[in-house]
Amino acid sequence: MAQVAFTAVVLAWLFQKTDWPHLLQRFEEMDPWWFAAAAASYAANISISSGRWWIILRALSRPAPIAWLWRLNWVGAYFNQVLPGSVSGDFLRAWYTRHQARGMPFALAAVFSDRFIGMGALVGIALTAFLLGGRHVALLPGMDKTMAVVVAGYVLIVALILTPWLNFLNTHLGKVGNKLHDIRLGMAALLRHPKALAATIGLSLIVQGFSILTFWSLAQALRVHLDPAAVWLVWPLVSLFLALPVSFAGWGLREGLVVLYLGALHIGHDAALALSLLTGATVLLTSLPGALLWFGIGHHRLSQHPAIEASENPR
Template sequence: MLQIVFTVGILFWLLHNTNWQELGQRFAALRPLWFVAAVLSYAMNLSVSAIRWRIILMAMERSAPMLWLLRLNWVGAYFNQVLPGSVSGDVIRAWYTRHQTHSMPLALAAVFGDRFMGLGALIAIAAVAFVLGGARVGLLPQMGWTIRILVFAYVLIVFLILSPLLNFLEKFAGRLGEKLHDIRLGMAALLRHRLALGGTIVLSFVVQFFSILTFWLLARALGEAPDAVAIWVVWPVISLFLALPISFAGWGLREGLMVFYLSYLHMGHEQALALSLLLGFTVVLTSLPGALLWIGLHRHHQAPLDLKTPPASR
């Protein structure tokens, strides 16, 4: 309920201060080919991330058919848009892969590891772009501190995952502590597996490249030519904030941050709002096939293990 209140409140405030005629004109001038290219780009984002998920499972000595993971990735993307919480679809992905991992905590570790690697790539892109951005990034208020905090938080989480310091606290949490311990060990297995870690890092940058490409293509679909800082700093940082469970599927939060930051890069209220709304619509539209892929999923959710997986790793 709080997420819905937050989302409705922000959207109401933004739309109340919007020139509806100008906003409508921007959507009326939408360039279809650029929009279709953006939809395909986001579809590639979902497809490549399924490969990353499979590599993470292999690092945990588990595996599942590639088509099964691709299907679940689309199902998860759909439920991330229609259920409250920013990780609802991730929990559903873990639920349907618990048979391949033989453990729900391990399934959660693989899914959260997949999400965690993606966030790390976003932070790296934003940090490097901020350093190389020169005077342009100085236009963005408190962006330097925001990126520093994100980098520090990410490094701290990696340290806690690999460190045995949490063992003491997990023992006092009972069964919940045991499950959290299993999740942490699963994610640590990935971070210690050099080959798998290298592969997931490379794929994470590829996934985020398609995310940034989608942003740029949609801007072009609206006839905009966004500043490079908007593409490489603002959008990655906004994407990181969208992982916070404070709005419904990112609506409202995305629009508010987009209007706020892009105004400092000389993009008008209606321009930034139109781009943000189009981004949200594109994500929903591209994720809709997940609803169809979910139908009948419960009838064969115990997907067979990959026959190429050696018996010892099952």
Template sequence: MSRKKLHTRWQLLLQIVFTIGVLFWLLHNTNWPSLSQRFAEMRPWWFVAAMASYALNLSVSVIRWRIILLAMERTAPILWLLRLNWVGAYFNQVLPGAVSGDVIRAWYTRQQTGSMPLALAAVFGDRFMGMGALIVIAAVAFALGGARVGLLPQMGWTIGILLYAYALIVLLILSPLLNFLEKISGKLGDKLHDIRLGMSALLRHRLALSATIVLSFTIQCISVLTFWLLAHALGEAPDAVALWVVWPVISLFLALPISFAGWGLREGLMVFYLGYLHMGHDQALALSLLLGFTMVLTSLPGALLWIGLHRHHEAPPDLQH
């Protein structure tokens, strides 16, 4: 077995252990009758509206992805990208890590971009712009949140570090300090150079950058709407700080590859933060679980769409077995 495969298996094992461990601890401290009652009394039309909101999120984000490709002087049919976005959303929910579906999106657009690194750059740019919007939303909401945000432990430091890290990445992409990548020989150097070139093209293209910024804020507002609808489906009236600070920050942490498709990590953070906003353990856990189920159910068509792709296109290496 190669070192790379061994590393991947150990990473998967650690993600599974982390997910099971956190969920076991949370469920062990849960009032099961109370949790079951919350789901039994769920308002179905609010839940349907939340699924529609998440589907809208997936659809609108395709426009941002296509604009990024155009900024890189590449293009692909919008319906093709829409299909791949749904496929990617599905695999993000069922594969380890939080970006497996993004790699699959890049794999199936490598022909349109001319190379896998440029395809990865476009997909990374799509996610990177979305993360930037989340950080700004959380930062502005934290600054305007008044005394309520003071209830959240170390949230100011957390958002500050996220802002600093994001700005540093942008500077490194645009800075000539990374020109040494061009001098690295072999495939690694070519890939790193192409990824940086693709991201630089987006950040230097004013019209495309402006459009993706506007779309990113729109998409993240739809994400907040989904959160709000699901809370109301469970009969909750979430605090504005929960909507505009806690949920964006949790969404950012879900990009970390430390749990299986975000499960466990999302529930742990939700119970932790919402507890300081006076939402009970069972309430926060029910909301988090419902968020996860909503994303899985809404992205399920992606499985059928991928089956059609698999018949006519080569599958990514990790999915060929």
């Protein structure tokens, strides 16, 4: 309920500042070809990221068929958009791969590693854009402090995963501590697997490239001219913040941040709000096939039995 309330309050505040005829006119004049390109780009984002998950599971010696992971990736993307929190679909992905991962802790470790490495790609893109952005970056309010916190936070989490500092969880928190310990060990095993880590980072950069392309294509559809700082710094940073479970599927939080940052780059309130709303709608609509792929998934052999294809046996 708190997430719904946050979303409602932020959107209400933004809407009362909106010129509705102007906003609606932007949607009416939207270029459908650019919108279709954006939807195709986001579909590529969902599909290609299943390959990253596949690499991670193999690196943990807990492989699963790529077609199964592709289906679950679409299902997870759908439920991330329609359930409270921004990671509901991720927990669902872990649940349906618990047999292949031989337990929920390693299934969660694989899914969290998938999400975490994707976030690392966003941090890298945003940091590069911040360092190379020039005078336009200086226009963004508090961006230097924000980037410092984001980078420091990510580095700290990596350090906690790789070091034994959290081993006390195993002895002080009982069964919960054991599960958290197993999740951390699973993620640490991936971070110590150079080839798999390099492959997932490379794939993450491609996946996030499609996310950026989606945002840019929607700006073209609405005829909103975006500064490079908006494309390469603002959107990756907003995407990172959307992982925070403070709003319903990112609604409200995304709109507030986009209006704030694009406004600093001299893009009007209505144009920025239209772009953010269209981005959210595109993500939701493109994720809808996940609802169809979810039907009957509980009866799929891989959701019920630990056995997997002979060709996918651990090395």
